[in-house]
Amino acid sequence: MNKPILLLREELLNPIEQALTRIEKIRKRKINNSDSIILEGLFALGVSSFEHALIDTLRTLFLHIPDKLDLKTEVINKDQLINGIPLNHAIENKVNGVSYKNISDILEYFASKTGINSNLVSKDEIDRLLELKATRNLLIHNNLIVNSIYDETAGPNKRNSGDRLTISQNYLFESIVVLRNILNKFKVALEDKYKTFTKINATKNLFNYIFTTPIMDFENEFNLFEDQDRIGAMKTETSQIGNLSSSETLLFKMWLAHSHNKKFDFKDEYFFRLDNKNRGKLAFLIKKIDLLKP
Incomplete structure (x- = not known):
């Protein structure tokens, strides 16, 4: 991709x-x-x-x-x-x-x-x-x-x-x-x-690149406020975070730590478990992490 x-x-x-x-x-x-x-x-x-x-x-x-x-x-x-x-x-x-x-x-x-x-x-x-x-x-x-x-x-x-x-x-x-x-x-x-180049669309593009599993849908994970170009709280009722693999769970926890101030404890995670593809995604996510600022 x-x-x-x-x-x-x-x-x-x-x-x-x-x-x-x-x-x-x-x-x-x-x-x-x-x-x-x-x-x-x-x-x-x-x-x-x-x-x-x-x-x-x-x-x-x-x-x-x-x-x-x-x-x-x-x-x-x-x-x-x-x-x-x-x-x-x-x-x-x-x-x-x-x-x-x-x-x-x-x-x-x-x-x-x-x-x-x-x-x-x-x-x-x-x-x-x-x-x-x-x-x-x-x-x-x-x-x-x-x-x-x-x-x-x-x-x-x-x-x-x-x-x-x-x-x-x-x-x-x-x-x-x-x-x-x-x-x-x-x-x-x-x-x-460039009217469609909004924060919501850019964040969605990043999300779809990081989380390629079919069960993940950006609109089902977060409340979106198009008129304010703002991403709101998580949609706990439709979120699929509980169905992710261990690799994508780690990536999603990092995402939420920066986008929604969720706790992320490095000592509980092991990056060596990531395969090369997910390591590449992790590196890209870190490089683009400022996009997730509220």
Whole structure:
């Protein structure tokens, strides 16, 4: 049985939520600032927050659904293969590679991998993003002094402001409006696309992977509150815990210790009794145990 998908919608949305919160803080701070250094710093933070929101969302997606990685992903070195976790290294290499693409390619890749509409961002918004990123790069690498790289990458919205660009309050405000609007579009689209990726469904997927015996049914073991996306108390009247094998009883006791604060005494259990298949399940359960937090 393939390992289950345990992605939570809120976890996928978290990078975008964080970026939107940070951009809102930038909006509030720019009102009381006219210092060019502060405005430049807020601008750079806003653009970086936008970019990291997309890359961090992709990282989260790949970690939970590695099948979405490209057929031929980034190369990992021998040390990463032997001493690390190859999948994690492959994901890091992939998202780092994506982060160096131009903004149009990043948006296209983001849409294709998340499965959202690739036409959410208008051409005008892409053109404005091109100029924002070019200005950010110019700020970081050339003190806002216009050079050929800016001229080549800023797109049709290239600013012609003499030898050195400025980050004014108005420019900063217009920038964060663009960044905020695009992120909100992505947020709404992802909320809809991944609406079934709830805590209940993820926990059920994990349950069905750990307990493969036909007598175990998730809905018969726990009270479920779909409207709250919450798992309640055990259903003692329909629970099949008393009919499990010794191996699955051990696994279920560990499950309940973390999900329902039930007593679990290691001294009464013997892990060597587990066969290789159940040892693998135990290792996976421990790795994903945070999902069971109430």
